[in-house]
Amino acid sequence: MTEPPLRSSRVDLFEAHRIRFVEGAGPRLSAADQLAMNRVWDEAVQANSSLFDGPAVACTGLNWEEQAGTLVLSWARSTYRCRALRRVPGAPSVSSVFVCVLQAADDGRLLVGRMSSSTAAPGRWQLPGGSMEPPHHGQPLDVAALRDHAARELLEETGVDTPPTDLTLWLITRGEHGNVGFVFLAPGRPAELLHERFAALVASETALGRDSELDRIALIRSGTELAELGGPRVDYLDPVVRRYVETACSPTGS
Numbered sequence: 001m002t003e004p005p006l007r008s009s010r011v012d013l014f015e016a017h018r019i020r021f022v023e024g025a026g027p028r029l030s031a032a033d034q035l036a037m038n039r040v041w042d043e044a045v046q047a048n049s050s051l052f053d054g055p056a057v058a059c060t061g062l063n064w065e066e067q068a069g070t071l072v073l074s075w076a077r078s079t080y081r082c083r084a085l086r087r088v089p090g091a092p093s094v095s096s097v098f099v100c101v102l103q104a105a106d107d108g109r110l111l112v113g114r115m116s117s118s119t120a121a122p123g124r125w126q127l128p129g130g131s132m133e134p135p136h137h138g139q140p141l142d143v144a145a146l147r148d149h150a151a152r153e154l155l156e157e158t159g160v161d162t163p164p165t166d167l168t169l170w171l172i173t174r175g176e177h178g179n180v181g182f183v184f185l186a187p188g189r190p191a192e193l194l195h196e197r198f199a200a201l202v203a204s205e206t207a208l209g210r211d212s213e214l215d216r217i218a219l220i221r222s223g224t225e226l227a228e229l230g231g232p233r234v235d236y237l238d239p240v241v242r243r244y245v246e247t248a249c250s251p252t253g254s
Contacts, residue, residue: 010175011173011174011175011176011235011239012173012174012175013172013173013239013240013243014071014171014172014174015171015172016070016071016172017169018069018071019071019072019142019172020070020071020072020073021073021075021140021141021142022073022074022075023076023141024060024074024075025076026060026076026077026082026094027060027093027094028092029085029092033085033088033090033091033092036088036091037081037084037085037088037091038081038084040084040085040087041053041081041084044084048118050118050119051080053079053080053081054079054080054133055078055079055133055134056078056079056080056096056131056132056133057075057076057077057078057096057097057131057132057134057141058075058076058077058078058082058094058095058096058097059073059074059075059095059096059097059178059179059180060074060075060076060095061074062174062178073097073180075097075141077134078094078134080131086177093178094177095178095180096131096132096177096179096180097131097132097179097180097181097182098130098131098132098179098180098182099130099132099147099150099153099181099182099183099184100126100127100128100129100130100150100153100183100184101128101129101153101167101183101184101186102127102170102183102184102185102186102240102244103128103154103158103160103189103194104186104188104189105189105190105191106188106189106190106191107191108188108248109191109220109221110220110221110241110244111158111194111217111218111219112126112127112217112218112220112226112229112237112241113125113126113127113158113213113214113216113218114214114215114216114217114218114229115214115215116211116212116213116214117211117215118211119213121232121234123231124231124232124233125226125229125232125237126234126237127183127234127237127240128153128154128157128158128160128214129154129157129181130149130153130157130213132149132182133149143169143182146182146184147164147165147167147169147184150164150182150184151163151164151167156213157201157212157213158194158197158198158214158217159200159201160189160193160194160197160198162186166186166187167185167186168184168185169183169184169185170183170184170185171183171240173236173240175234175235175236181236183236191219194217194219195217198214198217220241222241222245223238223241223242223245
């Protein structure tokens with residue numbers, strides 16, 4: 001059943017099974033905003049040389065069409081640089097679109113990862129995932145494209161190779177800065193395998209002289225265990241973990 005959003009702290013949670021994607025233009029920037037954005041971005045790159053200005057999908061609107069029972073995502077082609085606008089007073093805000101994966105162990109615990117020191121959010125706990133890249137011109141942005149990207153992020157960050165067709169869209173989030181996340185559910189894997197795949201990935205990246213995107217993973221059973229990990233957490237993580245635990249403990253499991 002498709003439902004309107006449920007409010008959880010600063011994060012909206014959507015259970016939507018009908019989604020329409022509408023591409024449009026991004027916000028128009030004044031010359032002053034453009035200069036300020038570039039300045040802020042250059043300062044960020046100087047502080048963290050691993051940042052890069054790659055292509056990204058910006059969310060320009062998220063609306064619920066109650067009569068049609070459809071969630072409508074309006075989006076535009078953008079780059080990571082545009083996120084610097086969030087630090088420019090009075091500039092148009094730019095929200096991002098991202099994917100993440102709920103990867104459970106066979107004992108019911110959930111995998112979370114901590115971002116490494118070379119990333120844009122060092123030390124932050126989150127689900128495996130990342131920002132969505134725009135499709136090639138002529139190709140659609142749809143759930144299939146999001147699912148493919150989620151499977152790729154899961155492999156790149158944890159070493160767990162899962163066919164995209166095995167991922168199920170489970171939840172949609174809207175949090176700080178209006179960022180919209182598509183949360184996919186992956187089949188459970190043995191806990192030992194999850195740790196082995198991650199250790200092999202870290203060893204491979206280290207051998208190549210690179211840092212892995214996640215410097216640590218943990219398997220948790222509850223929001224309490226998540227809080228005990230310490231450190232910052234992405235805004236969607238607590239409400240999504242709470243919903244996952246509630247769902248897993250319900251009589252029907254749904």
